[in-house]
Amino acid sequence: HVQLVQSGAEVKKPGASVKVSCKASGYTFTGYNMHWVRQAPGQGLEWMGWINPNTGGTNYAQKFQGRVTMTRDTSISTAYMELSRLRSDDTAVYYCARRLTYHMDVWGKGTTVTVSS
Amino acid sequence: QSALTQPPSVSGSPGQSVTISCTGTSSDFSTYNRVSWYQLPPGTAPKLMIYEVSNRPSGVPDRFSGSKSGSTASLTISGLQAEDEADYYCSSYTSSSTWVFGGGTKLTVL
Numbered sequence: 001h002v003q004l005v006q007s008g009a010e011v012k013k014p015g016a017s018v019k020v021s022c023k024a025s026g027y028t029f030t031g032y033n034m035h036w037v038r039q040a041p042g043q044g045l046e047w048m049g050w051i052n053p054n055t056g057g058t059n060y061a062q063k064f065q066g067r068v069t070m071t072r073d074t075s076i077s078t079a080y081m082e083l084s085r086l087r088s089d090d091t092a093v094y095y096c097a098r099r100l101t102y103h104m105d106v107w108g109k110g111t112t113v114t115v116s117s
Numbered sequence: 118q119s120a121l122t123q124p125p126s127v128s129g130s131p132g133q134s135v136t137i138s139c140t141g142t143s144s145d146f147s148t149y150n151r152v153s154w155y156q157l158p159p160g161t162a163p164k165l166m167i168y169e170v171s172n173r174p175s176g177v178p179d180r181f182s183g184s185k186s187g188s189t190a191s192l193t194i195s196g197l198q199a200e201d202e203a204d205y206y207c208s209s210y211t212s213s214s215t216w217v218f219g220g221g222t223k224l225t226v227l
Contacts, residue, residue: 035216037163044221045155045163045206059214095162102210103153103168110162 002026004096004108011114017084020111022096029077030054033099036070036081039110040092050099051079086115121146121207121219128225134195137222139207141188151210152190154183157221158203166205167192194224202226 007021022034036048049060051070058070069082079096094111097104122140129135139152146152154167165174167183170190180196190209194201207219 037218039157045157045208045218047208047216047218050216061215097163101169102151103165103208104155104163105165105168105174107162107164 002098002106004098004106006094006096006108006111009112009114011116012086013117014087014115016086016115017082018086018113019080019082020094020096020113022079022081022108024077024079024098027098029072030074034070034072034079035097035099035104036068037095037097037104038092039095040089043092046092048081048094053079083113086113088115091115120217121209123205123207123219123222125220126223126225128227129194129197130227131197131199133197134193135197135224136194137192137205137207137224139190139192139219141190141209143209143211145212146190146209147188149210150185152183152185153208154181154192155206155208156203157206163206197226199226 003025005023010018012018030053033050033052035050038046048064051058053072060068067084072079091114097107127135150170152170155163156166157163166177166181170185171183182193184191204221204223206221
């Protein structure tokens with residue numbers, strides 16, 4: 001059973017960083033790229049980027065270049081997304097999702113990140 | 118502004134059919150069959166409904182179907198049911214190995 005389990009909700013102050021984890025199970029972690037997608041309150045889905053867990057290679061959406069870092073720990077089948085210099089408009093639910101060719105077939109349940117002073 | 122344009126809302130009565138459109142502006146969108154559709158019921162994670170324009174993952178009812186003509190992809194839900202009420206998003210892979218989502222469409226079952 002393929003599953004992505006994400007870390008718990010976070011509350012951060014503006015200017016801080018947040019690191020969200022996504023633990024994969026039920027498949028070969030290094031065989032599939034992992035996407036990160038977010039949804040701000042009342043807004044649509046926004047693609048942030050992906051990481052290749054095998055090579056560590058990444059591709060970030062231009063909007064997040066310089067602020068986002070995606071990493072992985074293959075020993076524990078876990079992907080991470082770190083977002084720095086947080087602003088109030090970074091308040092959102094952050095999802096990890098497994099890439100399968102040109103779509104995302106399995107999603108985590110999401111991690112709520114609240115940025116508030 | 119999203120590169121994929123969806124209507125903000127659609128509605129239909131139980132048993133009817135509804136179609137949600139997704140219009141792309143890039144040549145990638147028109148040329149390749151790299152469009153997928155996701156369902157977001159309130160408060161839950163996204164679920165893949167259609168991939169590569171018209172393919173249904175196992176477990177998705179055959180009431181859901183997808184198509185594409187030129188720069189517009191469509192998701193059609195036939196035999197509408199109350200449980201279909203959700204937000205729906207189209208997505209497309211681009212030639213720069215990035216992804217883009219549409220703005221989302223709220224489906225209301227009357």
